[in-house]
Amino acid sequence: xxxxxxxxxxxVKRVPGRVYPLERGPLPGGAQFTPxxxxxVGDVLAAHGFPRPEDLDRNALMWVLFRFVWGAPVGRPxxxxxxxxxG
Numbered sequence: 537x538x539x540x541x542x543x544x545x546x547x548v549k550r551v552p553g554r555v556y557p558l559e560r561g562p563l564p565g566g567a568q569f570t571p572x573x574x575x576x577v578g579d580v581l582a583a584h585g586f587p588r589p590e591d592l593d594r595n596a597l598m599w600v601l602f603r604f605v606w607g608a609p610v611g612r613p614x615x616x617x618x619x620x621x622x623g
Contacts, residue, residue, distance in 0.1 A: 557607030569605060574598045 563569075574597055582588040589597045 556604055558605055560606055569602065571598075574601060577601060 574594060578589040578594060
């Protein structure tokens with residue numbers, strides 16, 4: 537018996553009622569996806585009692601945030617991002 541595979545919401549293209557994932561290109565208001573953004577999200581987690589992400593956990597958090605903001609890239613991490621995914 538095989539379980540039905542569900543697709544992560546970060547993989548799907550934009551659907552009605554969702555703002556994310558964004559289309560690739562310049563971000564509104566000059567926003568940037570930076571290591572500081574990832575650190576600040578880690579700070580928010582720590583402020584709410586979760587362990588602060590360090591080293592490999594911070595890298596994983598960066599990957600998850602990237603997938604949320606722009607949709608899931610096709611391929612493996614570090615293997616490049618195929619354009620047109622999530623947009």
